[in-house]
Amino acid sequence: MRALICVDIQNDFCPGGSLEVREGDQVIPVANKLMEHFDLVVATQDWHPANHKSFAAMHPWRYPGDVIDLNGLQQILWPIHCVQGSFGAEFAPGLNTDAFEEVFVKGTDTEIDSYSGFFDNGHRKATGLGDYLKEKGVDEVYILGLALDVCVKFTVLDALGLGFKTYLVEDGCRGVNLNEGDSDKALSEMREKGAIIAQSDQIITS
Ligand code: VGL
Numbered sequence: 001m002r003a004l005i006c007v008d009i010q011n012d013f014c015p016g017g018s019l020e021v022r023e024g025d026q027v028i029p030v031a032n033k034l035m036e037h038f039d040l041v042v043a044t045q046d047w048h049p050a051n052h053k054s055f056a057a058m059h060p061w062r063y064p065g066d067v068i069d070l071n072g073l074q075q076i077l078w079p080i081h082c083v084q085g086s087f088g089a090e091f092a093p094g095l096n097t098d099a100f101e102e103v104f105v106k107g108t109d110t111e112i113d114s115y116s117g118f119f120d121n122g123h124r125k126a127t128g129l130g131d132y133l134k135e136k137g138v139d140e141v142y143i144l145g146l147a148l149d150v151c152v153k154f155t156v157l158d159a160l161g162l163g164f165k166t167y168l169v170e171d172g173c174r175g176v177n178l179n180e181g182d183s184d185k186a187l188s189e190m191r192e193k194g195a196i197i198a199q200s201d202q203i204i205t206s
């Protein structure tokens with residue numbers, strides 16, 4: 001049984017959003033098209049309290065891109081984004097959210113960030129996505145969304161760690177590329193750790 005996981009396709013990660021990813025909105029038609037070919041589609045949603053400590057604005061004299069120690073973990077500071085209930089946290093317009101069987105929110109604890117859709121960055125708490133997929137008998141996951149070099153990457157690595165056969169849908173992702181080349185590095189790392197890098201048209205015709 002295979003499942004499609006749509007990672008963080010939200011307004012704040014699309015052009016004009018507070019943490020915009022270049023061409024982020026271009027993943028929407030790819031996601032919508034692929035959904036038709038899956039019996040199970042789930043989504044993750046970055047869903048922060050307004051005072052989340054991954055926000056640079058929560059730390060005096062700190063700016064987006066700075067790195068701090070947050071409760072023992074290295075934390076990149078981000079602009080305020082995906083605040084619970086805000087427009088920026090909503091799924092991007094045009095995304096076929098009706099296809100989502102379940103949505104898993106992450107980043108809800110002010111004290112720890114959660115890039116992966118499965119666990120927080122300290123692997124302290126699970127979101128429920130892993131158990132949910134196993135209960136449904138899923139053994140293969142196809143992952144796409146935003147941002148390739150942050151939340152998509154960590155979701156892929158955790159999927160591999162949980163034993164899923166893991167496909168990364170490359171044309172269904174865009175990267176934030178805080179540093180030049182981050183997306184290429186992320187692709188290499190995912191491939192090295194066992195992910196299969198695929199294009200959406202290969203999946204549709206296979
Ligand atoms: C993300 C940075 C902070 C993402 C979420 O969805 O890639 N990136 N929070």
Ligand code: ZN
Nearest residue numbers: 046081082107
């Ligand atoms: Zn976030």
